[in-house]
Amino acid sequence: MTSTAAAPPPPRAYRRLSVEERRAQLLVAALGLFAHRAPxxxxxxxxxxxxxxxxxxxxxxxxxxxxxxxxxxxGSAADELTLCFSEPPVGPPTERVARVLDRYLRFVDEHDTGFSALLRGGSVVETSRTTTIVDGVRRAAADAILSHLGRIGGSGPQSTGTRSAGPRLRMMVRSWIAAVEAASLIWLDEGKRPPAAELRGWLVDHLIALLAATAATDEETASVVRDLLALETSDGPAGRLAELVVPVVAEAAHLLPHATAAD
Amino acid sequence: MTSTAAAPPPPRAYRRLSVEERRAQLLVAALGLFAHRAPxxxxxxxxxxxxxxxxxxxxxxxxxxxxxxxxxxxGSAADELTLCFSEPPVGPPTERVARVLDRYLRFVDEHDTGFSALLRGGSVVETSRTTTIVDGVRRAAADAILSHLGRIGGSGPQSTGTRSAGPRLRMMVRSWIAAVEAASLIWLDEGKRPPAAELRGWLVDHLIALLAATAATDEETASVVRDLLALETSDGPAGRLAELVVPVVAEAAHLLPHATAAD
Known part of the structure; x- marks a missing residue:
């Protein structure tokens, strides 16, 4: 069985790894298991x-x-997820958010059970440290979304020339992120239906609607929306939603003051 | 020091209580502490x-x-909170939701630290049982909101004559509830600002906007919105929001197909 000629290379498991390589290898193996099973x-x-x-x-x-x-x-999954949020600040903001959501939903898909177990809580391995890691990802997500709205969040570095987001806009973005998380968990519960692209479309529509509703009572958000609209196109997410919402809003015409006055 | 005349009644703490009364008394005391401190x-x-x-x-x-x-x-706080959702199915639905939110925000105010500690997770007393209790409240909240939208949720009794909510509408309501929870935690973090009534108004606006955006791509939600609008008034939440959103939407006119064609 032993031959001096053409000896096979030693099996990969026995290859000598550096401390860093070995640590990374163990983390990859662990993440593969934690992604699809409860910790x-x-x-x-x-x-x-x-x-x-x-x-x-x-x-x-x-x-x-x-x-x-x-x-x-x-922590390593959190770093990977945070990278998903990175998106160049060019083009219509709703399309940037759509690309971020596509990457986020792909991450959720690839880490399904682990993602659910983590966010649902009640696990024996959940500690204040795991909660801190998850909160860090939420903060990074909020900062990323705020940056596409032309504002900076509370946790990133303060660059000059860009305005800090006010309290209502920050609350709006963080609430939307909580809604995205909830929708992702429901999506996993329902066997990943509807298709990811459809869910992403609805989540973008949700953000646009929330911006419009918040702009109604918050001057800062109104100013953000004015700046955003100038960057949007009629065949992008905002244009498509505007077109579809017009018939819905038209049915609310009787609620408007002039309609009441005409009664 | 002892006198036979005018003996004071025995102190309340020594009054003989039934098992049920004693249990209730201990729970009230515990809840008072757990409401304002981490468990x-x-x-x-x-x-x-x-x-x-x-x-x-x-x-x-x-x-x-x-x-x-x-x-x-x-469990006793969960029962109390679930009672907040109970609202007669009469009058404009947005006003019913506003009353439910008023009671909910009063509960959050009265159980501030306990509410935060519970929802933030990472507590050593958090178990799959506490998670189940919280999930039960979320389900009850979703069922209550769906009932004001004229639909029944998945967890309540199936009454005849009322339609079950479809998957998109259920996801919409559950996402909104997650957003309300997130907004409540932010509200507590920011020293209960803005005033509860202002936060409630924004949360109702958020629900209306979400209904409109979801109606754009989901036929069932569109039908729910048509039924709702007939019950709304121009001086109620939907009317006020419609009036305020019109100028915002008007700025998006360039996104609509006819505006593009006129370019």
Whole structure:
């Protein structure tokens, strides 16, 4: 069975890895398991098998065991998710938001069970540290959306020349992000229906509607909406929604003062 | 010091209570503490002091200690909150939703820290049971809102003659409820500003806008909106919002196909 000629390369699992490479390899294996199973259901043995290493080696890198490994994997998923929000500030803002949502929904799709377990809470591995990681992602998401609305959020660096978002606009964006999270969980519950592109379209419509409703009573949001509209096109999300909403709004004509006066 | 004449009545703490009365008294005391402090920061000694009883008596009623007492107090708060959603199905639907939100925001105000700690997660007393209690309240809230939209949700009893809500409408209502929760937490973070009535007005506007945006692409929601509009008045929330949104929508006229054709 042994031959001196054409010896195969040593199996990959036994390749000598640097500390950083080994850590990254363990995290990738852990994330693969945590993505599709509730954290409480993933054992360190499985992580070791998935990474092709021994259990003691997993403990050498993560002496805190599953809890520490879960938090590290979550941190790495959070970094990956935060990268999804990065989008160049060019073109119609609703189309930028649509591209961000496409990447976000792809992430949700690829981390389905882990995403649900994390956001639903009640897990034994949930701690104030895991909550802090999730809150960091929410803050990054809010900052990204505010930047496409031409404002800066409370947590990013304060660049000069760009205005800080006021309290109502910040509340609006953070509420919408909570609604997006809720819709994502429902989407997973319902077997990923409707198709991701349809859900994304509705979430963009939701943001546009929320901007319009908030502009009605908040001067800052009204000014943001005026600036945005100049960048939108008739065949983009805002144009399509405006066209579809006109018949709905037309049915509300009797609510307007002039209609009442004509009664 | 002892006198046979005019003996004072025995102090209230020593009054003989039935098992049910005693349990209720302990829950009221616990809820008072859990409402304004994080559950991890409330000790059983404090609950005993607040109720005017001994620590062993608290343990006799709640042998599981703080965890059991917290879950019972949470269940009792959940019942109280669910009662807030009950609103007769008469008058303009947006005004019914406004009254429900007024009661809900009063509850949030009265249980501020406990409400935040619960929804923010990461608490050591959070379990799958506490998550189930919170989910039950969310389901009850969704059912209540759907009933004011003339539909029944998935979790209530199926009454004849009323249509079940379709998937998009249910997702819309549940997303809005998540947004209301997020806005409530932000409201508490920002020292309960803006005033509750102003926040409530914005949350109603948010629901109306979401209904209009969803009606644009979902036939069932469009039919719900047509039925609702017939019940609304020009001086109610829908009328006021319609009046305020018209100037905002007017600025989007260039997005509409006929405006493009005229270019």
């Amino acid at each position: 409480d259901e993933v054992s360190l043995d499985e992580v070791a098998v998935a990474a092709g290493v021994s259990r003691p080696l997993v403990y050498r890198y993560f002496p805190g065991g599953r809890q520490q490994l879960y938090e590290a994997a979550l | 991890d920061e409330v000790s059983l000694d404090e609950v005993a002091v607040a109720a005017g009883v001994s620590r062993p008596l608290v343990y006799r009623y709640f042998p599981g200690g703080r965890q059991q007492l917290y879950e019972a107090a949470l």
